[in-house]
Amino acid sequence: MSEEKMMQIFIMGKAYDVPVGVTIMDAMEYAGYRFVRGAGCRSGFCGACATVYRKEGEYRLEFALACQEMVEEGMHLTQLPFTPAPRSSYVLSELDADENVLLQHYPAIARCVSCNTCTKACPQDIEVMDYVQAALRGDLKKVSELSFDCIQCGLCSMRCPADIKHSHLAQMARRLYAVTQSPEPDHLKTRMSELAEGIHEVQLDALMKMNLDELKKQYAARVIEAEGEES
Amino acid sequence: MSRKKTVSVENFRARVEELSGENVFACYQCGMCAAGCPLTEEMDRLPSQVIRDLQLNDITLLDSNAMWVCASCLACEVRCPKGVDLAKLMEALRQLHLRKELDHVSIDEMSQQEIAKLPQIALVASFRKKTG
């Protein structure tokens, strides 16, 4: 520990010395912060750890996932663990994909000024403005394809001058596209029928019969997919 | 008048002139704008009265419905013998409200059925002219 190289960062305005070469999340924990909210998967998938920062001498705000981005000397940062953006409610099977359905549920789409601020904020490198624009013209396929990597961190919506709820409208578009336009994938069909036939019943029954200690042992001994391995 | 402070009486006219880039004293009240405006029946002040009230720095103009009824058709603009662009004055008056988030169209209150009938072009235009 003593040989570890250290550097200074600022968390919500207060200076801390943290180790070099760790993620923002690790640095914050090192500095004594405990994540009650604002952390989930710790692997860049859940979108809970949205972070805003500025680097010394730079005019731009930058955006990142705390669990993915490395801390840098002189970073001034804060977390934005939650974006207030209530979802529209709908019954998927009752929607008509031919109408301007996204606009009906998220009319603020029509306020987009094409400033591209959302795209600049996205830690997933998504062309967010382009999917909002595709949503405006009712192109479900394009919205689905462009927004596929969205992890709903909400940073785009926090930045948007038009108050658009990007991730929610994109999710709605993907669901609608999946149900109404895209072909049902074969592997999903196979899997669904396997499940219906009950291929996992035996294992599930065994688990149900275990007591707590046995369950804990099983959990500790579980095989974890290796990092970065294609499944 | 219950509204956020959009502008004070001291700088009302100056602010409108600044936002619109128009000189309200260029107008000599010929009434051409009002004669050609397609929507005067719906306005509580005629376009020519709007500019007259600006000359007089009458801040109650902010409560007039004229700016919201104006459709930016520019009939007034092409016909004004003095080259005044009244549509820009209407826009400046709208902006004084919209920049304080005093929207004239409430997106939250629009029903899905209403929106379903409208082409995008109508929504984009309306939100740009009537929400801030």
Place this chain on the structure above:
Amino acid sequence: MNTIPYFPGCSLKDTATGFESSAQFVMETLGLRLQELERWNCCGTVTSLTTDDLMHHLASVRNLVRVQDLHESELVALCSMCYNTLARTAQRINADPVERDKINQFMDRESSYEGTVEVRHLLQVLRDRIGWETLAQATPITLEGLKVACYYGCTLLRPKEAAIDNTEKPTIMSEAMAAAGATSVPFPFAGECCGTYQVVDRRDLSIERSFRVIQSALRAGANVIATACPLCQHNLQEAQKELGHVQGLADIEIVYFTELLAAAMGMDPQRLPEGLNVLIQQTAEAQTGWGGS
């Protein structure tokens, strides 16, 4: 085939697909293909009119950048509101290096806009680049007997700097109609407002305005109104639906001007509005004296 960069606009991809398909057919027939920009965004539909509000011009400038990236200097629009918004922004930003600079600095992920792109409406391209004679030669099916009220509305004519023709006495659309063999009937409301975006929160108002436009066309003896804007088209059709009981109102067809040209060029009637096909048929029968009404 020669091509020209083309900006469709949102409504042409959704509520006004007939406008686009007929225009594409017309231009293919004339040997100048409309090449849709690969990436484009909503033009903004209306021009922001305040001196300091550059934000609302970003959308249009971004589209101009796409044209510049193609090493082109001309962009054509069909929708008259798109045309107007793009053209006005181009005029303002092309002429003002200071504002251009501000916008370029803001849009620093795009290539810097040099201020060289000009925006045209399809009617201008037909008049100035194709020519009425060439158009006339490409229309084997005559629309003779059709009485067209050419409805311009606001955005093709105003302001003067963006007008595609004389603001008070435009003839460009009737010239196009004449080339296709149709008669255009002058009517006083050709440049009056349809009520435009007021349809969103003041539907009463747009219905009333549009009603007057249709009545004016009817009184002038027209049996079809030609439009160049999905919002005019929408508002006129809504008025027609709502007040169809008023004498004659339901009898007039409201179509895009490109649909008339496409019909004259022999586009598959199945891809054209049903009412227009019937009208053309009836008119042709009346012309040749085959009974008809």
